[in-house]
Amino acid sequence: MPVYSLYMGCSVPANYPNYEAAMFKVAEALGMNLNYLEDVACCGSPNLRSIDTFGWLLVNARTIAIAEKSGHDIVTPCNGCFGSLKDVLHHLTHHKDDLKKINVELKKMGLEFKGSINVRHIIEAMYTDIGIEEIKKRVTKPLDGVGIAIHYGCHLLRPLDVTEFRPEILQEMVDATGATVIDYPLWKQCCGATVLPVNEQLAIRLARDKLKSMKDAGAVFITVVCPACGNQLDLQQLGLKDSYGEVYDLPVLLYPQILALAMGMNEEEIGLSMNRVPADPILDHLSG
Amino acid sequence: MTDPVLVIGAGVAGMTAAVELADNGVKTILIDRKSTIGGNALELYKAFPTDDCFYCFEGNRWRPGIRKCFYRSAMVDQPNIDLKTDTRVKGISGTPGKFSVILDLGPQYVDPKRCTLCGLCTNVSEAFLLASPQCQPQAVSYDPEKTDDGAKKAEDECPTQAINLSAIQTEETVTVSDIVIATGYHEMKPSVVDEYGYGKLPNVITQLELAQMLDPNGESAGALVRPSDGAQVKNVMMIQCVGSRDENYYPFCSKICCVFALKHANIISSERNDSRVSVVYMDIRTYDQHERYYRETRDAGVEFVRGRVSRVESQKDGTLDVHVYDSLLNRYLKFTVDLLVLSSALEPPEAADELLSSLGLNSASGYVGPADPISENEVVAGEHVYACGGALGPAEVPESVNQARAVVSKILQGRK
Amino acid sequence: MTETEEKTGPPVTLIDPIDMTKLDPKFRNDISSMPNGEELSACFACSTCTAACPIANQWDYMPHQLIRMILLGMRDEVLSSKEIWECLTCFQCQERCPQKVRVTDIFFDCKNLAAEEGHVPENVLALGKTLVDKGQLYEVINDWEREDLDLEPEVPGLSIEGIQSILKSTRTGKLVEDGE
Ligand SMILES: Cc1cc2nc3c(=O)[nH]c(=O)nc-3n(C[C@H](O)[C@H](O)[C@H](O)COP(=O)(O)OP(=O)(O)OC[C@H]3O[C@@H](n4cnc5c(N)ncnc54)[C@H](O)[C@@H]3O)c2cc1C
Ligand code: SF4
Ligand code: SF4
Ligand code: SF4
Numbered sequence: 001m002p003v004y005s006l007y008m009g010c011s012v013p014a015n016y017p018n019y020e021a022a023m024f025k026v027a028e029a030l031g032m033n034l035n036y037l038e039d040v041a042c043c044g045s046p047n048l049r050s051i052d053t054f055g056w057l058l059v060n061a062r063t064i065a066i067a068e069k070s071g072h073d074i075v076t077p078c079n080g081c082f083g084s085l086k087d088v089l090h091h092l093t094h095h096k097d098d099l100k101k102i103n104v105e106l107k108k109m110g111l112e113f114k115g116s117i118n119v120r121h122i123i124e125a126m127y128t129d130i131g132i133e134e135i136k137k138r139v140t141k142p143l144d145g146v147g148i149a150i151h152y153g154c155h156l157l158r159p160l161d162v163t164e165f166r167p168e169i170l171q172e173m174v175d176a177t178g179a180t181v182i183d184y185p186l187w188k189q190c191c192g193a194t195v196l197p198v199n200e201q202l203a204i205r206l207a208r209d210k211l212k213s214m215k216d217a218g219a220v221f222i223t224v225v226c227p228a229c230g231n232q233l234d235l236q237q238l239g240l241k242d243s244y245g246e247v248y249d250l251p252v253l254l255y256p257q258i259l260a261l262a263m264g265m266n267e268e269e270i271g272l273s274m275n276r277v278p279a280d281p282i283l284d285h286l287s288g
Numbered sequence: 289m290t291d292p293v294l295v296i297g298a299g300v301a302g303m304t305a306a307v308e309l310a311d312n313g314v315k316t317i318l319i320d321r322k323s324t325i326g327g328n329a330l331e332l333y334k335a336f337p338t339d340d341c342f343y344c345f346e347g348n349r350w351r352p353g354i355r356k357c358f359y360r361s362a363m364v365d366q367p368n369i370d371l372k373t374d375t376r377v378k379g380i381s382g383t384p385g386k387f388s389v390i391l392d393l394g395p396q397y398v399d400p401k402r403c404t405l406c407g408l409c410t411n412v413s414e415a416f417l418l419a420s421p422q423c424q425p426q427a428v429s430y431d432p433e434k435t436d437d438g439a440k441k442a443e444d445e446c447p448t449q450a451i452n453l454s455a456i457q458t459e460e461t462v463t464v465s466d467i468v469i470a471t472g473y474h475e476m477k478p479s480v481v482d483e484y485g486y487g488k489l490p491n492v493i494t495q496l497e498l499a500q501m502l503d504p505n506g507e508s509a510g511a512l513v514r515p516s517d518g519a520q521v522k523n524v525m526m527i528q529c530v531g532s533r534d535e536n537y538y539p540f541c542s543k544i545c546c547v548f549a550l551k552h553a554n555i556i557s558s559e560r561n562d563s564r565v566s567v568v569y570m571d572i573r574t575y576d577q578h579e580r581y582y583r584e585t586r587d588a589g590v591e592f593v594r595g596r597v598s599r600v601e602s603q604k605d606g607t608l609d610v611h612v613y614d615s616l617l618n619r620y621l622k623f624t625v626d627l628l629v630l631s632s633a634l635e636p637p638e639a640a641d642e643l644l645s646s647l648g649l650n651s652a653s654g655y656v657g658p659a660d661p662i663s664e665n666e667v668v669a670g671e672h673v674y675a676c677g678g679a680l681g682p683a684e685v686p687e688s689v690n691q692a693r694a695v696v697s698k699i700l701q702g703r704k
Numbered sequence: 705m706t707e708t709e710e711k712t713g714p715p716v717t718l719i720d721p722i723d724m725t726k727l728d729p730k731f732r733n734d735i736s737s738m739p740n741g742e743e744l745s746a747c748f749a750c751s752t753c754t755a756a757c758p759i760a761n762q763w764d765y766m767p768h769q770l771i772r773m774i775l776l777g778m779r780d781e782v783l784s785s786k787e788i789w790e791c792l793t794c795f796q797c798q799e800r801c802p803q804k805v806r807v808t809d810i811f812f813d814c815k816n817l818a819a820e821e822g823h824v825p826e827n828v829l830a831l832g833k834t835l836v837d838k839g840q841l842y843e844v845i846n847d848w849e850r851e852d853l854d855l856e857p858e859v860p861g862l863s864i865e866g867i868q869s870i871l872k873s874t875r876t877g878k879l880v881e882d883g884e
């Protein structure tokens with residue numbers, strides 16, 4: 001049974017406990033052993049990198065150094081945490097000068113960054129370590145044909161030399177549930193979550209363009225693998241409805257929720273009622 | 289015996305054709321209207337694509353014909369080559385395969401086979417000049433317009449009796465089987481493009497003039513100085529496409545000026561420590577592998593500005609204020625520079641049109657056009673008439689050499 | 705560029721060019737010596753980055769122009785621009801740059817330089833303050849939701865002091881202090 005150090009960050013536990021619960025249920029069913037990392041700090045998000053790159057490097061190097069003690073790869077369900085940790089790992093393995101400076105600081109905390117483990121998104125760990133065939137075997141209620149638009153999230157895919165995450169991974173994972181992946185023109189586009197603090201109107205317009213592109217292409221619902229993207233695409237639908245009367249009705253599900261449903265788990269176990277846009281179309285589909 | 293081949297123009301292309309024909313046993317008459325051969329490549333310092341010094345191509349060590357630092361090159365020593373400098377074509381008649389060509393030979397004041405470059409004449413008279421220690425043929429030249437009392441003394445005392453001041457212009461008619469046009473190109477004098485002030489402002493020069501300035505054997509011994517006052521140059525600006533790609537002057541792209549401009553920018557920023565270079569361009573066309581010059585110059589800190597010049601103003605301290613519209617930024621920028629270098633169009637050489645019409649050849653914007661643009665080899669200009677190198681349009685040395693070899697193989701095939 | 709218009713009399717010239725001698729030629733070196741700034745000078749202004757950017761259309765300076773401004777030495781204009789802060793950090797520009805210029809990373813470097821000079825938008829600074837004060841960006845508010853799902857009530861494994869103690873001694877701490 002593969003063993004992992006699980007880094008939760010603060011966003012999933014605070015805003016998306018349903019993501020956390022679904023992830024655990026699915027991981028358990030797939031035989032993945034997830035152990036919460038203890039005593040680790042918030043990743044600080046790209047905002048911390050913007051104002052204080054050194055602080056951001058140090059905070060995340062500390063997390064990696066702590067995980068290195070157990071020797072298991074870090075997995076995380078949040079693109080923001082994944083982006084930060086993976087970027088810091090990449091940076092410190094490629095910039096020896098910065099590594100030296102960081103290790104001087106870490107030493108004071110009794111830690112050392114060696115770069116001996118990897119940082120991975122939980123979805124990629126499922127895909128690589130368990131495999132599509134194994135996952136398919138556990139699908140008992142396939143989501144036959146229902147159209148799903150994937151929003152990958154910027155920090156999952158880019159920069160590729162840092163994240164090493166190919167879009168096909170998530171596509172195949174969605175395919176495995178029996179759903180149909182809907183291609184839509186703006187699939188690479190940012191959901192706008194990161195710009196919320198500095199320009200909310202811009203953030204709304206980004207989400208709107210994205211939702212429209214998905215809807216026009218025939219998507220029935222959306223899947224995401226990040227609390228920030230999920231929050232943005234889910235919440236802005238309510239806002240767009242209130243301010244412009246535009247209705248998208250595209251339920252936003254975290255990927256493990258979809259897989260859990262396809263594996264026959266029930267909606268309470270995975271907190272489906274917490275998703276803002278009601279997930280009725282999927283449930284209808286499953287019961288129908 | 290078959291008739292010899294006439295090669296007109298002894299630049300890189302003409303020399304290559306002559307040497308390779310001669311090495312294959314073909315008698316060749318090589319003429320050039322200047323007294324020193326080598327053409328435009330004479331004072332270029334370093335050459336792309338290898339960055340070798342133009343005086344001594346590493347890649348051409350085995351080929352004395354092109355290596356100008358050789359004391360006696362194949363141009364003079366190869367018995368199958370009959371080199372005639374100071375020579376022009378006066379008229380052509382006859383038929384393809386048997387042309388009758390009247391050559392106009394300038395007076396041969398100094399016999400290159402005898403001159404040992406001892407320096408006696410240049411010491412006693414202003415009329416004698418050693419163009420370059422590497423010049424070919426290895427001989428001094430004499431300018432009758434500058435003659436003085438010392439000239440007669442030189443004639444009398446020349447240890448090898450190489451000097452003949454009473455030499456006169458002569459004519460000679462030769463019968464040749466084939467004619468190779470290798471008359472090269474000429475760098476346009478950009479005074480016509482008046483917004484840059486060339487010809488009026490001394491610190492506005494062309495790329496060829498810059499090449500000569502960078503040349504260690506040149507007047508300033510390779511130092512980058514302002515023509516106006518000899519002051520050290522700190523800021524250089526280059527302007528691309530001056531007279532090229534412009535329906536008012538020449539419609540074609542001169543093809544190699546981007547590459548040699550960047551070659552110069554590279555030399556300046558890597559070998560002339562404190563000098564800064566900016567390049568104003570419409571497109572940078574560093575074709576094929578030459579893209580590396582573009583990348584290297586950017587890495588070296590050369591500044592590229594996409595846009596055009598609004599105006600050039602001379603300042604009291606000898607600098608030039610250049611106002612440039614930066615189309616990428618949509619802003620106007622003001623630069624202060626010491627030297628403004630124009631990448632001027634490469635045009636057909638003087639009298640190229642006469643040669644074209646006397647042989648009834650096609651013209652491609654004034655250059656030699658192929659006889660049959662669609663099916664024929666580009667070097668075939670007519671029946672038993674070929675062209676190579678700059679004569680076909682702006683070309684770099686390797687391309688000129690390749691075309692010369694193509695001409696040689698055509699002629700050899702024709703003789704089998 | 706300075707606003708030299710006076711109320712008395714017409715403006716002096718129609719075109720007021722940017723005087724290159726007034727710009728900061730060291731700026732490009734400052735950026736290229738920062739994390740992932742190495743390839744800055746390779747930019748050949750193709751504007752692929754701008755074509756890739758989902759929001760450049762809303763900006764006064766496009767991504768390729770910002771890179772150009774850095775190369776030209778327009779330090780003040782770049783570091784006080786709103787654009788570097790509105791950048792989504794979506795890396796689309798960086799991914800497509802044909803010269804491997806790490807455009808997004810370079811904008812991160814610019815933001816760090818701006819922060820060093822004390823220019824940080826209020827709401828971004830507020831996030832820094834949240835990190836220093838609370839040791840996390842999001843706190844659990846509805847712990848009953850977690851309990852319903854059989855999860856422990858707090859954010860699992862989170863060390864609040866971990867980040868607080870670090871950020872107090874780095875630039876974030878200084879910015880937050882100065883902001884108070
Ligand atoms: C600034 C500059 C830098 C360059 N740098 C490089 C470089 O780094 N690398 C590179 O590969 N290339 C370079 N080039 C290009 C190079 O100069 C040419 O490729 C090469 O000189 C072409 O040789 P050619 O023999 O075809 O023509 P030319 O060199 O022009 O020779 C033609 C010869 O024909 C003679 N002639 C002309 N008309 C007549 C006539 N009617 N009768 C008799 N004789 C005549 C001329 O006197 C001349 O000697 C550069 C060019 C310039 C302008
Ligand atoms: S004196 Fe005679 S040999 Fe000496 S350089 Fe003059 S011409 Fe040549
Ligand atoms: S080679 Fe460059 S400078 Fe020369 S004409 Fe072409 S584009 Fe213009
Ligand atoms: S894509 Fe790259 S090379 Fe092109 S303008 Fe942008 S930064 Fe420069």
Ligand code: SF4
Binds near residue numbers: 760791795797
């Ligand atoms: S990272 Fe910023 S500049 Fe680059 S494409 Fe995204 S929003 Fe535009």
